[in-house]
Amino acid sequence: MGTRRNRQELAQFLRRCRERTSPADLGLPGGSRRRTPGLRREEIAVLAGLSPTWYTYLEQGRDIRPSTEVLASLARVLRLSNDERTYLYLLATGNPPSDERPRSDTSDDAVVRAVVDGMAHPGLPVYAADIHGDLVAWNDVAAKWYTDFDALPEGRRNMLWWMLTAPEARERFVNWEEDTRDVVGRFRRAAAARAWDARFEELVGVMRDASTEFCEWWSSHYVSKQRTRLRELWIDGEPRVVQLAVLNLADSTRSVVLHLPPDTGSAPDWPSCGEDLR
Template identity: 50%
Template sequence: MPGDAQRRRELAEFLRSRRSRIDPRDLGLPVGPRRRSAGLRREEVAVLAGLSPTWYTYLEQGRKIQPSPQVLDSLAQVLRLSEDERRYLHALVHGEAISAQALEPEASAGDLLRRIVATTEPSPYPVYAADRYGDLIAWNRQALEWYDDWDALRPGERNILRWMLTAPAARERLVDWESDTRDAVARWRAEAAKWPLDAGFRERIEKLSGISPEFATWWSDQNVQEHRSKIRRLRHPELGVRVMLIVPMTSPEFTPSGVVFHLPVNESDAPKSA
């Protein structure tokens, strides 16, 4: 199936990228003049993971083989993957089988999300809802105040990642624009791995690569990160900079869409900008 072939290619690229960043000396391996490229050799990864070098080579070549969860965890240990990267590795192999499936809700997911966001209108903090692609479904008035006039965007442009990458306002409003946007790309890659047969992700990857050089570069970095709470600094044109904790929340009724809340954080408690 085309989706399986694409997933195997993604797996091969990810393994190669993670292998290349390991310093052999950190694992007690010699670095001599015959080592032509940075990182571990395929044979070294295979031996350290207890695998056949030929079998591991097939894996990096995108051959049709199915590594077990134990093998994936062994590779994750050798390649020193973070927990987010380890989960991503498993998602590339197992795909939709490990992703959450939505339950049958009392109302449609979109309607439910709009109703949730509508209840936050009295809040002084931004709230928005987005689907698995990052397409914006609903937002409160404070989101327009702190982010941008998303009402003015055409429907095809109402995507939080696209906005972060291409909107001039994003670089003004996001104090730590580069790190925030890199994180968003890494989260998007982790989410895309859960839906290997979804043409929507492939279409958006091609489109974003064409309109944003930063996306093309950061996507090829193969970094992954789960969607979790994190600090974000926002710059309001009148109120100045405020530090907020963004908290993504979801429910089986509208998985994989979710609502992103913003909570106040004291400036003294927040990490300093780089």
């Protein structure tokens, strides 16, 4: 079932989801007689069609290998979101569910056209990062919109680290908590897919020490996937809304992050990178 780290994460995730699940939502008796919140292990096991002992082994982090059918049953009983279901599969098997495959949809064409246009626009930020969030490249506009990444300490040129620890980040993001929590959720998903990757473990350790918000969100097992989404930043004293589009490079752990007009219809009337945006 993967590494010991993922088995422990799976055990904690299952316990967290069990404790938050209301017995009433599943038609079970509740009341003050319950000594612990949520469902009992035995109830989860019965509802998912599992042996209580076998399910207990899962929550103890033992080296057992649940089938995809078992994972599907647990996701149903625990009322997991799509992102949480994928996270469950990643922890247990190292792979997402078989139905989570890239789709071919012409409704994405407008975004694709905006990406092509945006890459050539001098007023749009562009930066590239690896799977850990470590920045590897950026243009001048990205440095002006976010921060002078060159000035960050060695080993801390990391987007999530900066968002969590820099006072400047809280001033830049209009919705700092929402944006940062989303990045934490995507970081957790990426870590689950690479249980052997020591860089994730290192970053989790330093961010736990540096940020109470990270500790709270990490302990809650919040998880999300990468999506094309809006981000609002304070630029030149005014809020500016952009649509983020991420290009994953083939045969690489690097991605390019583009900032597009929110309606993907036309290039924004923003200053060029030669003008002061602060």
